[in-house]
Amino acid sequence: MGNTCFMNTALQCLSNCIPLTDYFLGYDFKKEINATNPIGFKGAVAEAYGLLVNTLWQGARGDALAPSDFKSAIDAVMPHFQGYAQHDVHEFLAFLLDAVHEDLNRVEAAAREAWRGYLLRNKPIIVDLFQGQLRSSLQCRRCLHTSVTFDPFMYLSVPMPRDSGSSSGDGGGSAPSLERCIELFCEEESLSGENAWFCPKCRTATAATVRMV
């Protein structure tokens, strides 16, 4: 379908996320659609995705499928992706996950407290499957005071090794492994100079070390 490989890639990844696919296959997801969520799409995106997953996984094995209905549903709510030009796969995946999330979001009150209470009792499936929490620790180099923070995340942007593709001795392959990229992401970093940390113990900006743990 034109240059929509960005969409194909995102759909292949997401539809092979088995717990989410099981949810759309084995559950009447239409019952969970929130058609009045002001930041959703009246259920159109979740419904189009759910139907696509059903067609993909219940069709005959090996059949190819042109997801034209799904593409039209996306075009109708997101003009940015109209046409058959190339787009960024991460941008599309982010849009799709957020849209499915909001379309299946049973919370109608926007209040933060209500949302928090809701999460405690009944987390939506997208949060269960795709959100995580980062634990990062900052340590003052002077007094060794450590501060730990937790941040929720939906996407991790991991760095690529600079020497990827060269003879770095890690097997000679040209693509670095995901594990290697995540290792780099978790590597210790120093904060100093302009980025110095204000240590609450020393009560001054000091050099510090940040670490994801």
Ligand SMILES: [Zn+2]
């Ligand atoms: Zn300190």
